[in-house]
Every structure is written in C-alpha cells, then in structure tokens.
Amino acid sequence: MSTVPEKRLNKFISDSGFCSRREADRLIEQGKVTINGKKPELGTKVGDGDLVKVDGKPINAVAENKSDRIYIAYNKPIGIICITDTSIEDNIIDAIGYKQRIFPIGRLDKPSEGLIFLTNDGDIVNKILRAENAHDKEYVVTVDKPITESFIKHMSKGVPILGTITKPCKVTKESQFVFKMILTQGLNRQIRRMCEYLGYNVRKLKRTRIMNVELGNLKPGAWRCLTSQEMKEINRSVAHSKKTASNTRSRPKAQNHTKAEYRQIVKERREGKPARKVMRLKK
Numbered sequence: 001m002s003t004v005p006e007k008r009l010n011k012f013i014s015d016s017g018f019c020s021r022r023e024a025d026r027l028i029e030q031g032k033v034t035i036n037g038k039k040p041e042l043g044t045k046v047g048d049g050d051l052v053k054v055d056g057k058p059i060n061a062v063a064e065n066k067s068d069r070i071y072i073a074y075n076k077p078i079g080i081i082c083i084t085d086t087s088i089e090d091n092i093i094d095a096i097g098y099k100q101r102i103f104p105i106g107r108l109d110k111p112s113e114g115l116i117f118l119t120n121d122g123d124i125v126n127k128i129l130r131a132e133n134a135h136d137k138e139y140v141v142t143v144d145k146p147i148t149e150s151f152i153k154h155m156s157k158g159v160p161i162l163g164t165i166t167k168p169c170k171v172t173k174e175s176q177f178v179f180k181m182i183l184t185q186g187l188n189r190q191i192r193r194m195c196e197y198l199g200y201n202v203r204k205l206k207r208t209r210i211m212n213v214e215l216g217n218l219k220p221g222a223w224r225c226l227t228s229q230e231m232k233e234i235n236r237s238v239a240h241s242k243k244t245a246s247n248t249r250s251r252p253k254a255q256n257h258t259k260a261e262y263r264q265i266v267k268e269r270r271e272g273k274p275a276r277k278v279m280r281l282k283k
Contacts, residue, residue, distance in 0.1 A: 014122025082107035114207030138209035
C-alpha cells in the first residue's frame, strides 16, 4: 500500500509548475484536465500512480525537495502584459523567453513598470500575494500635479475604492510630483484608483521592491534568478503565511476618517458601489 498522501488536484497541478492554483481550477472547470483519462470535478484528489493530463499533456509530480523550482526577478517594462497566454501580443512569457514553463506572481498593469517575480512554484504564490500575510511592496509614483500634505494624509490612512477601504500604508513625499508608497494589498489598479479618487492622475508608476528583494540596477526588460540568500529570507517570511484568503471583509475604521467620510463610505459599501465621487483636497 502506498504511503504517499493524496493531494488536491489544483495543488498537484500548481506544484508541478504548470500554473497557479487559481488557473488550475479554471482549467478543471473548462474540462481541460483529466485523471486516468476521466474529467474530474473541483476538489478531486490525486493519489500515487494517477496520471494527470492538461490538454492531453502529462503533468509530472513535483520533486519532494523542490530542487526543480525556478524563481526569477524581472524588471517589467511599460507595455508588457502580465499574462501567460502566448497568443496575446506583448505577453510576459515571450518577453522573458525562459526555456521552462513559468508564471508571474501577481501582476503589474501594462502602463506600469518595475519588479515582478516569476516562478514554477505554485505553492509560494498565494503565500506572497495574500494581503493578510502583510508582505510589503514598494512603489515610486509620479502624478500630474503638486503633492499636498492632505494628499499624503489621505493616501496613508486609506481610500474607498472598489467597495472597500484600502488598508493604512506608508506614503512619503519624495519631490513636488513624486511619492513613495509601501503596500501590503494588491487590489486591481489600486494606486491609480486611489490617486483618481483624490483628483490626481498617475503619470508614472514603478515597483522598486517586493519583500526583501530590491529592483536595484536591473535594467528594464532584464531578469535574474533570485539568490539563495533572497530565497532563504522569502521562505522564512512566508513560513507561517496563510495560503488562502480570509472570508472576513475588512471594515472601515471610523478613527481614520471624518464622520462625514465614514458615513459616505459605509453608504457606498452597502449599495455595493465603488466610490465614484472624486474627493476635493484642501490646499
């Protein structure tokens, strides 16, 4: 009798380096995955000796010591899209041209640039990305008009976007039009939406750090493998991270907003609307 424990199908595919767990679930739902020739349901477990295929191609089990894992730091240029579909022009996979299958950890918008990780280790993806795991990412942002103290204050304490309130974060003014921001969240176009809510437009956005890894002198379009010391620190940081998101929605904190702001935020949340009204900052 085999002593190898069964593993959920999405984790088996993710651990193989084929794609992330979320993408694996999509492939299963689309009927592109088979186990021993049969199409499985979400949540199916894979045992020792089972043959898993995606689009007819066998998926190999991950090495127990993960010696075959790949971890890359890439300086994404403006115009490159963080998508693995190579039929789409300017996709990140063709841009890098790595010989083995890899996928990005998270994303950077097409008009944004800077540091992004790519890997074939699906197990580490959610541990790094989940906001509640509080792994920070640093950005340098240029906006279209002079930055005020009021702007810095509101960006720091949280802004209502996408039906929620962004978590408090560290924001520092670097020059008249440039600020630095450290986030633990990764909402869709978060920084751009936050700026838009406050009446600003982003002219340039660059991610300069993820956790302990700095962009440094890596040129746009260039990549490098993460060092053993960088991976040691990352693995230490994510050792106790949650792999799945919490079901509890963050609640707005009244002490971070005026009463009028708080009432408006709660009203918009109850209506299920993102904030549409641009906030006018005091000069």
